[in-house]
Amino acid sequence: MKFIQMMDQPVEPGGLVEWSPYTDGGLAHWKADSRPTSHNHEQHLRSAFEYRLRHRREGGRESWLGLAIDFDEPLSIPAIRSTFSMWIDRHEVLRSHVVIWADRLARMTTPPGSVKLKMGKVGWYGEPGPLLDQLSGTFDRATAPLQWPAYIFATVARERSFTLLFAADHSLVDGYSLIMAQHELVSLYGASRRKVPPELPAVGSYVDFSAYQRREADAAGSDHEAIAVWSDFLRDTGGTLPGFELGDDAEAEPDGEQLGQASDAGEHAELTPQGSITAELLDDDQTNRFTAVCSAAGGSLFAGVMAALGAVYADLGGGPVLRCVIPRHTRGDQQWFGALGWFVATVPFRLDSSQAADFGQAIGRATDELRRVRKAANLPFLRVGEILGQDFDFPEPKFVVSFIDLRFAPGNAEADAGRARVLRSHIYSADEVYIWVNRTASGLRISARFPSHGRTHNQVARFLGAFGDFVTAIGDQSTYGKVTRE
Structure with missing residues (x-):
């Protein structure tokens, strides 16, 4: 499995759609969450905040990781929408956000089922170069760590195949996450196509892990x-x-x-x-x-x-x-x-x-x-x-x-x-x-x-x-x- 810089391998051209998560009413209806964030996440956010203060812009410190999965079958819009929704519900980290407030961090979380997806049809690409430029630029903008969502999905559809793409700020994912995610997303899509429950084991929440790790680390001497x-x-x-x-x-x-x-x-x-x-x-x-x-x-x-x-x-x-x-x-x-x-x-x-x-x-x-x-x-x-x-x-x-x-x-x-x-x-x-x-x-x-x-x-x-x-x-x-x- 390749671990590769986005621009180093073309995506086969086709019809590009960007799938942007959102919640009704924005963050205003999210619940305050007392679980503290990890030191990794705090360090990452504070570094991004300092960069914004120095340069007065977000771009220039991209730190996202992503995934590209090729499917040898036509794209089903209902199945892919269901796949993304189930995956967001499965992983609480995609439904949680941390905000910097002066000298402290504040977490907010929204429950399963509350995140929706906006389908944005970008257009048809006949060559890989412009398609890669569009995807890379979108991923750079959509994964800024100080915003929610700091992740985005995309699909590139062709007559008999399609490519699923995902990108997220590093604070939400690591390399192991994406190694496992490719199997999860393939399984979720297959289950959605067959209209059967997915056969995937239960997973824990990184938000819970962050709180546990933070308490353990703060108690260390x-x-x-x-x-x-x-x-x-x-x-x-x-x-x-x-x-x-x-x-x-x-x-x-x-x-x-x-x-x-x-x-x-x-x-x-x-x-x-x-x-x-x-x-x-x-x-x-x-x-x-x-x-x-x-x-x-x-x-x-x-x-x-x-x-x-x-x-x-x-x-x-x-x-x-x-x-x-x-x-x-x-x-x-x-x-x-x-x-x-x-x-x-x-x-x-x-x-x-x-x-x-x-x-x-x-x-x-x-x-x-x-x-x-x-x-x-x-x-x-x-x-x-x-x-x-x-x-x-x-x-x-x-x-x-x-x-x-x-x-x-x-x-x-x-x-x-x-x-x-x-x-x-x-x-x-x-x-x-x-x-x-x-x-x-x-x-x-x-x-x-x-x-x-x-x-x-x-x-x-x-x-x-x-x-x-x-x-x-x-x-x-x-x-x-x-x-x-x-």
């Missing part, structure tokens, strides 16, 4: 196990979150010179969208062989990926220690497994590749580090900063590596074969480097976003190419699955 992990990491980095840097590169232009941007990298208006790539690193057989090497060293595929990144980082001049931030999901209870929401925490990761006798030893070190830092996921980073007494000014991580095994999700094989893909918005940043490595039914996929020009762009491009070569070479050394002939 300096003795929480996550504090020791983060304190050690921040001492090592001088109190800052690490960035991606391979060292001096005389042939690369300095970051920003080709962008015509202001000296302040935070001035999004002066930046161009980041560059991005999506590719298949290894097929299924190659991934199995690479995984066998990891297992023989006592580690997982995740540990092997991190060890490989560390080895390549050192080889290309980044130094013997790889430092980054890793997202870890917080779906610790079965009720959250299929819930829509932002169930993600960040943990620090540090891997010292110096004096490693071989790649197996590097895998062992990565395994130990992943085990050591996972306890840091039990406390949101914003709360960590509060306890440590440091004003991080709502920092965004600069160098992030994510790993997800998608094979657990219902319908993953069909999605990976091309039925569905997870979408992400373009991002404006001069220094962020995000890398996603996913194990799918077909193998190992990589997706990344990074500065579109300059030194970091060139360094990341070299780094990702070398990483692909490295994991391929390691897998080729394995005898797993190879047939020997006498």
Whole structure:
């Protein structure tokens, strides 16, 4: 299943309809909800509010995630309307909104059945380029985090097929949510077409989880196990979150010179969208062989990926220690497994590749580090900063590596074969480097976003190419699955 920037893969042209949620009377008839929001959500909203105050506009800090699902059948308008309505009723996070009031946040929620859908016929598109431009612009505008709804649906219909699209601000969804959502939406649509009840398990509410996590985090103190992990990491980095840097590169232009941007990298208006790539690193057989090497060293595929990144980082001049931030999901209870929401925490990761006798030893070190830092996921980073007494000014991580095994999700094989893909918005940043490595039914996929020009762009491009070569070479050394002939 691809995780891809919206503009990097065309949608087959057809008739575009945008489906906008609304409630009669607007937010005036919603009920006040005493459940507090999560630290993630608060940090996200306050950052968006500060951006609005500085720039007096919403655009330029897009942070939405989305989904595109292809159906090999004609679009049924009644069935798709029913699908969207049932899905909104199923996930309370789509019927809840948080407002910033001076020094506090206030939540409002509306009950199931109260959200309706406005069908807006945009027109027929004969070419993918203008269609993508329209969809991307609509998604950018419709997912601003300070408004409700911060999400929107769209359909592109053709004579014998159609594409369902969805986009939502990151505060409402994460990658796991959308991996599960593609199966949910396919199931809901099929049930609506057959006029039968959908066969889907019950799910919990992210609003409930937010309240639970907030209370747990606010009750934590300096003795929480996550504090020791983060304190050690921040001492090592001088109190800052690490960035991606391979060292001096005389042939690369300095970051920003080709962008015509202001000296302040935070001035999004002066930046161009980041560059991005999506590719298949290894097929299924190659991934199995690479995984066998990891297992023989006592580690997982995740540990092997991190060890490989560390080895390549050192080889290309980044130094013997790889430092980054890793997202870890917080779906610790079965009720959250299929819930829509932002169930993600960040943990620090540090891997010292110096004096490693071989790649197996590097895998062992990565395994130990992943085990050591996972306890840091039990406390949101914003709360960590509060306890440590440091004003991080709502920092965004600069160098992030994510790993997800998608094979657990219902319908993953069909999605990976091309039925569905997870979408992400373009991002404006001069220094962020995000890398996603996913194990799918077909193998190992990589997706990344990074500065579109300059030194970091060139360094990341070299780094990702070398990483692909490295994991391929390691897998080729394995005898797993190879047939020997006498």
